[in-house]
Amino acid sequence: MKRWLLALSLVIPLAAAAQPPVERTVSVTFDDLPFASVPAENNAALEDMTARLLQAIQNAQVPAVGFVNEAKLYREGNLDPARVALLRSWLKAGFELGNHTYSHPSLNKVPLDAFQADLLHGETVTRPLMQNEGRSLRWFRHPFLHLGATPDVRMAFQDFLAVHAYTVAPVTVNNSEWVFATAYARAQAQGDEEAAHRIGAAYVPYMEAVFTQAEQLALDLFGRSIPHVLVLHANSLNADHFAVLAERLKQRGYRFVTLDTAIRDIAYTSPMGFSGITGESWLERWARHAGLRPSSPPPVPGFVTQWAGPTAYRGY
Ligand SMILES: [Zn+2]
Numbered sequence: 001m002k003r004w005l006l007a008l009s010l011v012i013p014l015a016a017a018a019q020p021p022v023e024r025t026v027s028v029t030f031d032d033l034p035f036a037s038v039p040a041e042n043n044a045a046l047e048d049m050t051a052r053l054l055q056a057i058q059n060a061q062v063p064a065v066g067f068v069n070e071a072k073l074y075r076e077g078n079l080d081p082a083r084v085a086l087l088r089s090w091l092k093a094g095f096e097l098g099n100h101t102y103s104h105p106s107l108n109k110v111p112l113d114a115f116q117a118d119l120l121h122g123e124t125v126t127r128p129l130m131q132n133e134g135r136s137l138r139w140f141r142h143p144f145l146h147l148g149a150t151p152d153v154r155m156a157f158q159d160f161l162a163v164h165a166y167t168v169a170p171v172t173v174n175n176s177e178w179v180f181a182t183a184y185a186r187a188q189a190q191g192d193e194e195a196a197h198r199i200g201a202a203y204v205p206y207m208e209a210v211f212t213q214a215e216q217l218a219l220d221l222f223g224r225s226i227p228h229v230l231v232l233h234a235n236s237l238n239a240d241h242f243a244v245l246a247e248r249l250k251q252r253g254y255r256f257v258t259l260d261t262a263i264r265d266i267a268y269t270s271p272m273g274f275s276g277i278t279g280e281s282w283l284e285r286w287a288r289h290a291g292l293r294p295s296s297p298p299p300v301p302g303f304v305t306q307w308a309g310p311t312a313y314r315g316y
Helices: 002-018 043-059 081-092 112-121 126-132 151-163 177-189 193-222 236-251 259-263 282-289 302-308
Strands: 024-033 065-068 096-099 228-233 254-256
Touching: 024 043, 024 081, 024 236, 024 259, 043 081, 043 236, 065 081, 081 096, 081 126, 096 126, 112 151, 177 193, 177 228, 177 236, 177 302, 193 228, 193 236, 193 282, 193 302, 228 236, 228 259, 236 254
Parallel strands: 024 065, 024 228, 024 254, 065 096
Antiparallel strands: none
């Protein structure tokens, strides 16, 4: 018996040492505030979607940052106070807002000066809202994750961001959540709750596949787990399903951290080089620079892409 205990005491520490628990952290960001794909754009529906989304984020204790497109605050050319109130509710819930440009242009497609003007237009409402809360506007997220078509544009834009005291919010967990969200909103708008249910049920397993891939790529590149940055959108899909997604991430060992904490990791100083004009994640760009080929993203189920339709709104 004693010998058995001795053997056990030797085996257990060795086993534990061989497989330390994986420390996983992720920062969660939401783009296209105050709303992306929703079944209806009347103010009551938008308030309901926002309230449910914020509640889910709060319940999961996620220190989120929301990125604003101020063009969406206007209706028929007039600033809509009800839509400004949606942004205020993000701040009141304790979350930070960032700039995602005014009208969501692509830096790969519009001239740099026009893009920069659009970005500055996009802080007209958000900056004073943040100041009222004693905060400064400091995060910028590129629409479509398009960083500029040429190295010259990228460098000039970096200088512009530095002058205006913006920090770029990277993304390492790239995904097609926006396709699910478009499909979900269309199914709901058409009153097909059964389809909406199926789309919602497919969303979280899809995101788990996305995380599995990002985790593996980080491991291949850095030999360790890195703090990830996830991009999602302010939409009905997440109002209804973010709670489940957050729970699944916790089960994978994730702890939710701020964007500041995530990007403090040395991985975020990795060279990206110039990897073309597709909207890839930072992780994918780092990997390409290091000579690794990121694998194709997990497929979106066919019935989801069918519901999303050919004119699906491109979210990033
Ligand atoms: Zn976007």
